[in-house]
Amino acid sequence: MWANNLRIIAVVLGTLALYTLIANKIPQVQSEVPHALTLGANVTPEQLTAAGDQLYHGAGGCTACHGLGTRAPNLLTDEKGLGPIGARCGKRETGKDCKAYLYESLTSPRAFVVPGYEPIMPEMGRILSPQQIWALVAFLESQGGTLDVTASDIPATPAAVGGGSGGSGSSGGIAGGSTDPMTIIRGAGCTGCHKVGSEGGAIGPNLTHVGSRLSASLIRECILKPDTRVSKGYEKFVGIMPKIFGNQLTGAQLEALVQFLASRK
Amino acid sequence: MAGGMMLLQAAADTAGAYRDFPLIGSRAAIWIAAEIHLMFAAFVLGVPIFAVVAEAIGIFGKDQRYDRLSKEFTRLLLIAYSATAIWGAVFVFLLSTLYPKFWAYMTAIFGVSMWVYVSIFFFESFTLYLYYYGWDRWKYGRAKIGHWCLGILLNVWGTIVMFIADSWLTYMMTPPRDITPETSPTSIKLWHAILNHTWMPINIHRLIGNIVFGGAIVGAYASYRFLAARTEEERAHYDWMGYVGNFIAMSALIVLPFAGYWLGREIYQYDQSMGITMMGGFMSWLWVIQAFLIAVLFLAGNYYLWVGMGRIPGAERFRPYTKWLLVVLVLGALVWGTPHTMIADSRELAAMGGSHHPLLGALGVMSAKNTAVNLMILSTFLSFLLYRRANIRQVVPWAKTGTRIQAGMFVIAAAIVLFFGIRGYFVEAIVRIGYSVYQVGAVLACIIFVTIIDVLMARGAQSLGAIQWGRMPPRSQYALFILAVTFTWLMGLMGFARSGIRQHWHVWQVMQDMTPYAATPALGYAAIMISTCVLIFLSLVGFIFWLGGLAEKSTFVPSTVEAPHVGQ
Numbered sequence: 085m086w087a088n089n090l091r092i093i094a095v096v097l098g099t100l101a102l103y104t105l106i107a108n109k110i111p112q113v114q115s116e117v118p119h120a121l122t123l124g125a126n127v128t129p130e131q132l133t134a135a136g137d138q139l140y141h142g143a144g145g146c147t148a149c150h151g152l153g154t155r156a157p158n159l160l161t162d163e164k165g166l167g168p169i170g171a172r173c174g175k176r177e178t179g180k181d182c183k184a185y186l187y188e189s190l191t192s193p194r195a196f197v198v199p200g201y202e203p204i205m206p207e208m209g210r211i212l213s214p215q216q217i218w219a220l221v222a223f224l225e226s227q228g229g230t231l232d233v234t235a236s237d238i239p240a241t242p243a244a245v246g247g248g249s250g251g252s253g254s255s256g257g258i259a260g261g262s263t264d265p266m267t268i269i270r271g272a273g274c275t276g277c278h279k280v281g282s283e284g285g286a287i288g289p290n291l292t293h294v295g296s297r298l299s300a301s302l303i304r305e306c307i308l309k310p311d312t313r314v315s316k317g318y319e320k321f322v323g324i325m326p327k328i329f330g331n332q333l334t335g336a337q338l339e340a341l342v343q344f345l346a347s348r349k
Numbered sequence: 350m351a352g353g354m355m356l357l358q359a360a361a362d363t364a365g366a367y368r369d370f371p372l373i374g375s376r377a378a379i380w381i382a383a384e385i386h387l388m389f390a391a392f393v394l395g396v397p398i399f400a401v402v403a404e405a406i407g408i409f410g411k412d413q414r415y416d417r418l419s420k421e422f423t424r425l426l427l428i429a430y431s432a433t434a435i436w437g438a439v440f441v442f443l444l445s446t447l448y449p450k451f452w453a454y455m456t457a458i459f460g461v462s463m464w465v466y467v468s469i470f471f472f473e474s475f476t477l478y479l480y481y482y483g484w485d486r487w488k489y490g491r492a493k494i495g496h497w498c499l500g501i502l503l504n505v506w507g508t509i510v511m512f513i514a515d516s517w518l519t520y521m522m523t524p525p526r527d528i529t530p531e532t533s534p535t536s537i538k539l540w541h542a543i544l545n546h547t548w549m550p551i552n553i554h555r556l557i558g559n560i561v562f563g564g565a566i567v568g569a570y571a572s573y574r575f576l577a578a579r580t581e582e583e584r585a586h587y588d589w590m591g592y593v594g595n596f597i598a599m600s601a602l603i604v605l606p607f608a609g610y611w612l613g614r615e616i617y618q619y620d621q622s623m624g625i626t627m628m629g630g631f632m633s634w635l636w637v638i639q640a641f642l643i644a645v646l647f648l649a650g651n652y653y654l655w656v657g658m659g660r661i662p663g664a665e666r667f668r669p670y671t672k673w674l675l676v677v678l679v680l681g682a683l684v685w686g687t688p689h690t691m692i693a694d695s696r697e698l699a700a701m702g703g704s705h706h707p708l709l710g711a712l713g714v715m716s717a718k719n720t721a722v723n724l725m726i727l728s729t730f731l732s733f734l735l736y737r738r739a740n741i742r743q744v745v746p747w748a749k750t751g752t753r754i755q756a757g758m759f760v761i762a763a764a765i766v767l768f769f770g771i772r773g774y775f776v777e778a779i780v781r782i783g784y785s786v787y788q789v790g791a792v793l794a795c796i797i798f799v800t801i802i803d804v805l806m807a808r809g810a811q812s813l814g815a816i817q818w819g820r821m822p823p824r825s826q827y828a829l830f831i832l833a834v835t836f837t838w839l840m841g842l843m844g845f846a847r848s849g850i851r852q853h854w855h856v857w858q859v860m861q862d863m864t865p866y867a868a869t870p871a872l873g874y875a876a877i878m879i880s881t882c883v884l885i886f887l888s889l890v891g892f893i894f895w896l897g898g899l900a901e902k903s904t905f906v907p908s909t910v911e912a913p914h915v916g917q
Contacts, residue, residue, distance in 0.1 A: 088576045095827050096887060099834045100880045107638055107876030113631040115869035117853040117862075148625055155625070206622030210858050311526055 118143035118212055127235045129222055136223025139216055146220075149204070156205065157198050160227055170229025182229055183237075186221045188273065192326055195273025203277075207326060214238060263336050265344030272329065280348075288325065289315040293348055300346035307338065366450035367864050375447040376866035377878065382443050384841055384882040385889075386436035388562075390514075391555075391840065392890070393429050394507045395563025396422050397477075399597060401500035408497060418590060419500075421897075422567065423481045428893045430474060448864075451855045457534035458542050459517055466513045473506035508556065515551045516543040521856050522847065523547045523619045530859055546619040550612035551847075557605050562836055564598030569833035570894055572826035578819075585819035591829055592657065598832065599650045599733070603726050603796070607789045614782060616850070623857070627850045634872055635846055637688055640718075642839045644682030647725050649828045649835070651678060654732050656825040662814030664739035670731075677728045684721035687712040711774075719785045720770030723792050727763060730796050734803060741810035751806045755799045762795035837886060841879035849875070 118139065140146045149156035159169040166172040174182040177196050188195050190212075193205035208217060215238055222233040262268060269280055277288035294303065306313055310325035333341065370378040400419040407416030445452045456463065480499045487496040523546040528537060571591035578584040617624035626632060655671045658664035711717065734755075745751070769784040776784075851857050853867040861867070 085577060091827070092573065092576070092830060095830050096834050096884075099831055100838070100883060103638075103642070103835075103838050104876045104880045106641065108873035110634045110637065110872060112871035112873050113634070114871045115626075115631045115849070115852045117867045145622075145626065145631075148631075204621040204625065206620065309527055 116143040132222035136219035168228035170227040263340040295348040382440040388886040389433035395559035519547040554608040560601040565833045565836040568594030568829040572829040640686035660817040660820040661739040667735040681721040681725035716773030723766040762791045765791035
């Protein structure tokens with residue numbers, strides 16, 4: 085009886101010990117917490133770059149995809165003969181310089197998706213602070229490009245979100261607060277996914293004749309709460325459309341956009 | 350200045366939000382309490398499913414041994430319920446005292462559902478008492494059917510309780526996207542929070558997982574009793590019970606990965622970065638460990654069946670096939686365990702020759718892994734089929750045709766699995782993910798239709814001799830113990846994966862963990878925690894088994910009829 089019990093205990097303990105041992109023998113990777121950056125007004129570009137380097141290789145989680153060559157573009161090494169990210173970032177999107185492009189790709193990654201890749205990049209603005217975002221921009225610029233992020237960019241974060249080009253713009257909404265619908269559409273990066281007339285991509289529903297499918301109130305709802313109504317055939321892209329426009333568009337811009345789209349029958 | 354103000358604000362926000370636990374820290378304390386509560390909960394939710402099915406077989410198959418088996422386990426449930434409630438209370442007290450701010454946040458949203466939870470737990474407990482203590486009173490005729498319905502009601506209560514608790518933990522993982530850190534918890538509608546992305550996939554995954562777990566614990570109990578048996582009759586009874594437990598655990602295990610796919614898919618659809626963190630980020634090595642554990646489960650389960658064929662007259666016809674099944678299982682396990690993309694530093698990447706191994710990298714992708722696991726499932730099903738047919742010879746005139754059709758179904762299912770596995774290398778990831786549905790569909794269809802044909806073919810079959818229950822070497826019983834330990838450990842590991850992908854968030858991207866334990870630990874630490882929890886749980890279960898034997902003699906009675914296979 086006791087011999088049996090001892091054998092059973094030995095089997096149980098042996099099995100537990102084996103699993104514990106194997107789990108301790110493999111590489112030990114801990115998921116770190118991104119530490120809050122406290123950058124003063126006199127922070128130097130070099131300090132920003134160093135902080136960005138740490139984030140990129142650590143808590144930012146960037147290396148889970150970038151650098152593997154399959155999931156996302158390589159950033160620190162050459163990508164299809166275009167050089168590292170600092171050398172090619174200014175040529176990605178028409179009208180956007182390197183700094184604006186990198187900021188957009190971190191905060192609104194679906195606004196422009198590099199051809200050949202899927203829109204899987206998370207919105208880092210939900211995870212990292214503005215200081216951390218700008219530190220990453222500085223680090224990425226330093227990879228073969230010209231480092232022009234300065235301390236003055238950091239307080240200007242809200243403006244830069246909708247900066248349209250060059251990270252400049254006012255705090256009055258996207259595209260400098262313009263109420264021209266096509267300017268808003270371009271400034272907000274809608275055409276990165278949606279086709280409007282002859283412009284835009286095919287990731288999201290075509291908006292050329294959206295007014296014939298949706299009323300103005302539904303269009304408004306889709307802009308403010310994109311996942312509450314999913315167009316047929318686009319179910320797999322649920323969650324991709326940013327939910328930031330309620331905060332970024334001014335009331336006038338939102339109404340101009342809604343009326344413009346509703347009129348496209 | 351602004352930075353300093355932010356630090357002050359953060360300090361103000363976290364003041365009073367947390368307390369620490371002596372020696373082991375608050376995270377470890379919560380981890381142990383939650384995990385052991387969960388293991389007991391799985392036991393008390395899984396075993397009633399097992400008990401009510403066994404009672405039904407007893408009633409409708411007119412086989413008293415199933416009824417007694419069911420009662421024997423319901424007796425253990427009474428003690429296990431107390432343990433579940435105690436650990437539940439420990440968990441709640443620790444959570445509310447160590448993480449008061451987070452607890453207040455959750456109660457602000459889910460308070461009403463917590464009251465409902467407690468009420469239903471109350472009903473569930475008293476239904477269990479009625480079910481157990483009414484066993485001998487409501488033994489015959491309509492009263493017996495009424496008693497069986499009590500068992501079903503017990504399962505209904507248990508399932509509702511689990512679904513409610515699942516809503517809390519899935520909200521933490523995948524809160525609806527319109528909820529932000531600024532959203533006041535009191536403004537969040539309860540049903541909106543419950544209906545989050547992963548609620549239903551977790552419900553289904555846990556429901557099936559509980560059956561697997563219940564079957565495995567039943568198997569371990571039976572093997573313990575088998576090894577301690579003093580008479581041939583007792584040994585035969587517990588050998589049979591062990592077989593039934595293993596059959597249920599393995600049958601449910603076969604469909605468990607499909608529920609897992611669904612859950613994984615929902616996680617990806619909710620937030621691709623969360624999915625990538627889980628599969629290719631800091632948790633990528635976890636899946637290699639999981640593959641090892643699943644391989645142990647498949648191999649131990651099949652080994653038990655193959656050894657069991659030694660006690661079945663006529664099984665020697667099928668013995669030559671087992672080595673080929675072993676080959677498929679081992680190859681499948683190796684492919685499933687092949688790493689794909691790992692977090693590696695530049696030195697390691699250089700040593701490997703790139704981000705993927707030049708040769709093995711192709712086997713590490715999802716296409717290869719899905720193909721491997723589906724072929725392993727098909728092989729295990731074939732083992733069951735051979736076991737089922739071991740001591741019978743079909744007499745229906747279409748037996749040969751039926752067998753050929755069954756073989757054809759296996760070939761077609763395997764071909765579909767291989768076709769989509771290979772094609773998956775040439776399409777985009779989003780298309781490739783969809784292929785797993787076709788692979789799973791082919792395997793499930795094969796299992797369902799082959800089983801139907803087999804049942805029809807077995808009508809009036811000629812027996813080649815009675816199964817010699819009890820004629821099992823002791824080593825086969827240790828396989829059942831390994832299965833139980835591995836299932837329990839796997840549950841702990843998957844719990845870590847599910848909870849760990851939230852990383853440093855109490856509620857993903859809504860409420861951040863500001864404790865010194867916010868970083869998600871590496872697998873080595875997690876493994877020590879899991880083993881500790883499993884050891885505490887199994888020690889308590891062993892104590893419960895011992896108490897069960899102490900309170901009442903075994904319900905075993907020697908049978909005068911030949912025990913049938915399950916499902917016949």
